[in-house]
Amino acid sequence: MTRPMGDVFLAGIAGILPPAVPVEEALAAGAWTRREAAETQQLSVTVAPPEQHSPDLAVEAARLALQRAQRSPAQISLALHSMMLSPGGRLWHGAAYVHRQLGVPTGRCITTDLDCGCDSSLVAFELASAYLRGRDESELALVTAADCWRAPEVDRWRSSTCPFGDGAAAAVLSRQGGFARIxxxxxxxxxxxxxxxxxxxxxxxxxxxxxxxxxxxxxxxxxxxxxxxxxxxxxxxxxxxxxxxxxxxxxxxxxxxxxxxxxxxxxxxxxxxxxxxxxxxxxxxxxxxxxxxxxxxxxxxxxxxxxxxxxxxxxxxxxxxxxxxxxxxxxxxxxxxx
Missing domain, CATH: 3.40.47.10 (Thiolase/Chalcone synthase)
Structure with a gap:
């Protein structure tokens, strides 16, 4: 059954990716198998240097998405962050870090992490869309996601049936227009x-x-x-x-x-x-x-x-x-x- 969506737009989108490392390096090191390489047809994966961490990649993506949207961090009233590994350790969440690093002033902004695995960013879209329809039109929702797949938590090449790449992405949702309508x-x-x-x-x-x-x-x-x-x-x-x-x-x-x-x-x-x-x-x-x-x-x-x-x-x-x-x-x- 069709239901009205209301006007929520994607105002800005950005991805931040570290340099790519060819899979041949993993094959030569014995970290991966040629059978798995053939099944995935992967050519390379992005790998962040040791001093680079996923929350900072998320902040960088958020800044770029806001710049492309031509919006201010002060307009953010909902900040939803997704990560499957937490560099800050247990009992720590990334959304507040992203929120703080963007310089968002104290106010009525909900900041929280989502833990829906690989669907977290799109679940965030659904939650943010519903949230914005009940807020002032000038308010924004920020969706960020980032991970750096490092040992000992995971084995980049073997933990799953496909190799993991490091990176971040961000989206700005608005009721005041954008390059795409949801x-x-x-x-x-x-x-x-x-x-x-x-x-x-x-x-x-x-x-x-x-x-x-x-x-x-x-x-x-x-x-x-x-x-x-x-x-x-x-x-x-x-x-x-x-x-x-x-x-x-x-x-x-x-x-x-x-x-x-x-x-x-x-x-x-x-x-x-x-x-x-x-x-x-x-x-x-x-x-x-x-x-x-x-x-x-x-x-x-x-x-x-x-x-x-x-x-x-x-x-x-x-x-x-x-x-x-x-x-x-x-x-x-x-x-x-x-």
Whole structure:
């Protein structure tokens, strides 16, 4: 059922990426296998130097997004940050750091982190859109996401089925216009998929404080009903995209570009492209295979690349993500410059 969206716009978008390191270096060091390289078709991943940390990358992305939006940090009334690893340690959140580093004055601004895995940025879009519709038109929402995938928390090359890249992205949402209107947005949570990111081990101190890196692929392989996972993911992707497209009044065939998580060739095809009957020409594939999986920043960084680097022409674009725990979000954007 179609419901009115209201006028919320994407006023600014920015991505900040460290230099890329060719996968050949990891292969030569024995950190990765040629079979995995062939399955992902990854060419390189972005790697931040040791002295660079994800919250500072997020601040840099936020400043650039605000500059492109021609808006002031003082207008921010909602700051939502996403990160899967916390360089500040436990019981610390990045949103307040980003907020402070931008020089936002004390006031009625909600600052908080979101923990929806790779879907966090798009969940932030849905929350921010609803929030702004109840606020003064001059107020802004800031969405940031950043991670640097370092040991001992993760193994950049082996923790998942695709290698991780370091980087950050930011978006500024406004009711006063921007380069794109949020024409449709939908989220779907599927509890059946919750164990995929947890595995089947009981809650124990050792499980909470692993001695080595987290291996998401091992957790997923523990699920006894794995044969049901992919049909479930396919159904959920189709449903959440259909709902967002219906709100926007478009069909999947009307979409000029699609940006989904950067998961390498085989997983991207299975998880997102096949369910929507799309091929790699629909996504910024060459960009993603040179960056790696950034985590929650993927959709925003991909859109930034299309809009501000390649400067593609488009009327409708889809941002799509699936987060650990079983949450999916689809956002249909309509260009205001078309």
């Amino acid at each position: 024409a449709g947005i939908s989220s779907l949570s599927d509890p059946e998929l919750e164990p995929v990111g947890r595995g089947l081990e009981p809650f124990t101190r050792d499980h909470e404080n692993p001695a080595g890196p987290v291996y998401l692929r091992s957790r997923g392989s523990e699920i006894v009903d794995a044969e049901r996972i992919w049909p479930t993911v396919t159904r959920d992707v189709q449903q959440v995209v259909a709902a967002a497209a219906e709100q926007a009044g478009v069909a999947v065939s009307d979409l000029d570009h699609v940006v989904c998580p950067f998961l390498g060739h085989d997983l991207t095809k299975q998880e997102f492209l096949d369910p929507l009957s799309l091929d790699f020409s629909a996504i910024p594939w060459d960009f993603s295979r040179r960056v790696g999986h950034l985590g929650p920043a993927d959709p925003l960084a991909g859109l930034d690349h299309l809009v501000n680097v390649e400067r593609v022409s488009w009327r409708y674009a889809l941002l799509l993500a699936y987060g650990v725990g079983g949450i999916f979000t689809a956002v249909v954007l309509e260009s205001t410059r078309a």
